[in-house]
Amino acid sequence: MFQPKRPSGLALANRKVVRKISASASGLVLVATLAGSVTSAAAATFDATAHPINHADSLWVVVNKIRPLYPIKYSPVTVRPRFSLPSTNNPYGHELAKPAALAIVILAKAMKAAGAGDLILQSGYRSFGEQTYVHNRQVQRFGLKAGEALAARPGYSEHQTGLAADVAALGQGCSVQFCFGNTVAGTWLRENSWRYGFIVRYPKGQTPVTGYDYEPWHIRYVGTALSRQMHKDGVTVLEKFFGLPSAPGYRN
Numbered sequence: 001m002f003q004p005k006r007p008s009g010l011a012l013a014n015r016k017v018v019r020k021i022s023a024s025a026s027g028l029v030l031v032a033t034l035a036g037s038v039t040s041a042a043a044a045t046f047d048a049t050a051h052p053i054n055h056a057d058s059l060w061v062v063v064n065k066i067r068p069l070y071p072i073k074y075s076p077v078t079v080r081p082r083f084s085l086p087s088t089n090n091p092y093g094h095e096l097a098k099p100a101a102l103a104i105v106i107l108a109k110a111m112k113a114a115g116a117g118d119l120i121l122q123s124g125y126r127s128f129g130e131q132t133y134v135h136n137r138q139v140q141r142f143g144l145k146a147g148e149a150l151a152a153r154p155g156y157s158e159h160q161t162g163l164a165a166d167v168a169a170l171g172q173g174c175s176v177q178f179c180f181g182n183t184v185a186g187t188w189l190r191e192n193s194w195r196y197g198f199i200v201r202y203p204k205g206q207t208p209v210t211g212y213d214y215e216p217w218h219i220r221y222v223g224t225a226l227s228r229q230m231h232k233d234g235v236t237v238l239e240k241f242f243g244l245p246s247a248p249g250y251r252n
């Protein structure tokens with residue numbers, strides 16, 4: 001069994017580290033923060049070690065240009081999300097890892113209910129082999145530097161986990177472009193996707209940390225425990241949340 005490394009002490013110290021002091025008969029667990037105040041467990045018992053960040057099959061895996069997937073040719077069990085309007089929501093028949101496939105259906109329903117549009121899945125799971133093909137094609141066409149700015153190296157793409165999706169919205173344009181961030185759907189996703197367990201993985205202004213330009217269309221499923229905690233803490237990127245080094249580029 002893979003044993004995760006704990007997030008660094010610095011990362012833990014940056015958040016409200018809590019200590020259980022008592023459990024009442026009603027089931028409400030009271031906790032004391034390091035600052036000494038007492039609050040309810042519902043808001044405070046986030047467990048930063050609930051899922052490993054180093055293994056490709058973990059909900060919280062952090063993959064970037066200095067953290068290839070382990071194992072590098074990892075392939076998840078994937079399914080086609082059961083959208084209510086499959087021909088609209090998933091015209092290309094993409095698949096996602098199971099937990100992300102379930103969650104994106106709920107996200108799409110909520111987006112539609114909020115009047116933010118019909119979600120279109122532009123890209124989902126990409127295998128190591130598919131990523132090899134895409135990477136080679138872009139590098140041959142544009143050269144190493146420009147090509148790698150467009151396509152991750154195989155084994156380094158979040159799409160290989162099956163937990164990442166590129167999304168657009170019907171009739172709103174700006175598909176897989178910066179301007180998607182200014183559409184109704186892009187705005188709604190940035191402000192609300194955390195409620196459904198997703199984060200916009202490559203936010204504006206974080207390129208030196210993530211190694212990727214702003215990608216308002218690329219969402220990553222991490223589960224609601226983590227997405228809510230990140231939202232609460234005001235931390236937008238996984239690297240900062242887990243106290244990991246920035247990953248502006250590949251190491252070689």
Ligand SMILES: [Zn+2]
Nearest residue numbers: 164165166218
């Ligand atoms: Zn993407």
